[in-house]
Amino acid sequence: MTATWDTRPWPALKERQDASLPDRFARSAAERPDGTVEEVLGWLGRRRAQVPFAVERIPFHALDGWSSEPGTGNLVHRSGRFFTVEGLHVRIGEQPGCVEWHQPVIVQPEVGILGVLAREFDGVLHFLMQAKMEPGNPGLLQLSPTVQATYSNYTKVHKGAAVRYLEYFTDPSQGRVLADTLQSEHGSWFHRKRNRNMVVEAVGPVPEHEDFRWLTLGQIHELLRHDNTVNLDARSALAGLYVPGTPGALHSDTELLSWLAAQRSVTPIRSTRVPLAGLPSWTYGDSSVDHEDGLHFRVVALSVQAGNREVGHWTQPLFEPREQGVVAFLTRTVEGVPHVLARARAEGGFLDAELGPTVQCQPGTYAHLPATDRPPFLDRVLAADPSRIRFSALLSEEGGRFLNAVSRYLIVEADESDAPFDTPPGFRWVSRDQLAVLTRYSHYVTIQARTLLLCLNSLDA
């Protein structure tokens, strides 16, 4: 038997955790020079004015490259790539408490990259943010990660321009990985979608481009408070950065993981993809697929003209929520350690329940119901005294798939009467640090809870 492998001497061990990172992130979060945020907002405004964008609603039959698949009615692209819009039959829980429904769903098995490039300038970490248009965004253009690429993008299925800076994320030797996790996306709208959320620190000079700016964490935190300015993918990628250290919490890590395992066990998610045509409770029209009671969301089609995208013109289906949502964490600081009231959420597109916000809903769905039938804590969040609202901004979801999907994101300080230690079933107090550790692993923290984690981190400075 011969040795065919490389036999160079082995390297020395390295530290499993980089002890310098918490300080470096804190320094970047504290760096927020006066007036610079206004300057960034001005730059976003200029880019919005300079690059011609036009978005128009069209009927399904006017989609180009997309068609309604014979037999199923599913919306599919002729390349077989990108994504499909199909029906989903969801059953959650075991008998007799099983809940069941049908809904349209976006199926996109390929894993995209949401990558933020970092670099140190004058001893302070900066992050390369992009002014990027997505057709579903309110205002179209938002502050986005350096790279936001589907597998189709970066293998050039649609024959567009190369994705700028992509090489830092596909070839790790070009930099140093600070965070990298496959995360779930919206489980109510996507079936089993995962994206790779990455932050990579460049080791050498990085070429400049007019669509990109280096910003500190402090600047990004401040921009987060401006409505519809920091996009979903940027929030998701940067949420994984915070490095936790507090050793105490209301529940031990094992107790928390055990509670989540129990929640997952009693709410197994059985989902079956079914044809979009004939989906019970949904009406398939010429230019939209609608819920029969006008609830939840609808499927629509857009024609898009854009100046700075890989492809200048295209059409595509999107999901459009029927109203503005509310996404909130109730928080309490116990012995100096911030905690959030997390809820285990079993969404139809997930494999298993994940930790989500205290409140996440479209309030209109419940407006006609008595208070006892409305989501727990919704009324408390909506009626919270302004002095207890630590964070409030309108933030939108992924504008490449969702049209005007805007929610008010809130962090509300609770008092004991609002939110006790003994929580209703499905809720648990989780320390900010525990939430941050779980964000390093796949399928533990929902995308809405990751946005709220970033909002919570922005309150530190």
Place this chain on the structure above:
Amino acid sequence: MTATWDTRPWPALKERQDASLPDRFARSAAERPDGTVEEVLGWLGRRRAQVPFAVERIPFHALDGWSSEPGTGNLVHRSGRFFTVEGLHVRIGEQPGCVEWHQPVIVQPEVGILGVLAREFDGVLHFLMQAKMEPGNPGLLQLSPTVQATYSNYTKVHKGAAVRYLEYFTDPSQGRVLADTLQSEHGSWFHRKRNRNMVVEAVGPVPEHEDFRWLTLGQIHELLRHDNTVNLDARSALAGLYVPGTPGALHSDTELLSWLAAQRSVTPIRSTRVPLAGLPSWTYGDSSVDHEDGLHFRVVALSVQAGNREVGHWTQPLFEPREQGVVAFLTRTVEGVPHVLARARAEGGFLDAELGPTVQCQPGTYAHLPATDRPPFLDRVLAADPSRIRFSALLSEEGGRFLNAVSRYLIVEADESDAPFDTPPGFRWVSRDQLAVLTRYSHYVTIQARTLLLCLNSLDA
């Protein structure tokens, strides 16, 4: 707005990690009194002799309560519970490197409990192990967790006797949770199966029963070296116990997680459930479903007569591998820190790739192929000098679903010519402690790698 929730004062924070656990596990692992293992083997032998078991192969039409579903040919139970045997169409990876096949698969969405009860006697942790029969086990009876219950078991769908000691695992206030994670099962045979792997420490006296014995970790480690003695579920539940502490490794934790995220991204797993009847490459006979080349496994049916199970007589389908497998970790100790050579495994029933053994296969499948087409490291493991084999035993997989599914489990110390630092694609050196941390989270470490982690831990004392 009125306070409807409990307003008792909040408890103090607790430590997120229990600092006393590593010592307590180490003390239990060191406790291995002479002659006691022989005594346990004697007890297992007596139980085997005392309780009448009979297992017989039957044709599919002789299954009672099970039938071949009209239209699909899927094997289903009339209650709609337990599990089904269906077809699976698997595609792994992206074009042009996409790999594709069809296979039968077991579908069982409900989450089972694999629970081991612990208790301290004279300052040493003991674990309550059960002498349990499963029809597919070689020797039928093996050492099993305290509780091994499907949701159907503990909600009594099959109207059998209550599951002994189950209350410790369904009501956490009866004890103290030491480990609790939803883990994947065999991704090549199950579609998306998860079981809840629990270890709970009892706080008060625990009633005795003749089918159960209190054993130390040291005794269990020694029994693990006896062929087909410690069952799969016991190995899986106890693998999560080791509490890691070493701060150094060949790759940092972030580098390791990033590498796994990259592996998961390039091998997306697309699986679609399809009818068992007419499954390409498989032949559906009267008493078995076979691969056309006689490879992999077959689906068979058994009639079972058992004296100490919840139900005394039943019939069921099982999967039977075509030959004995090989499951091995190559290991190297670097600066005193043990490492294993893990391979990212994308199996058809997984959501995403997980960390698996260096080698895991049925060698006969590759016997006719040239060395370059055989699985990497297989030949090195099979030809390893006996002085480098740190662990070797025949261990079987879950006897409730798999018939005579036996593999030789090996831990083989590598030298530099066997296994270099620069590994082939899909392989990575992972420290034992990193593997143990990942075992606390769902869907990171395969069930075969968890068994090997327990084997590795058994070498410490």
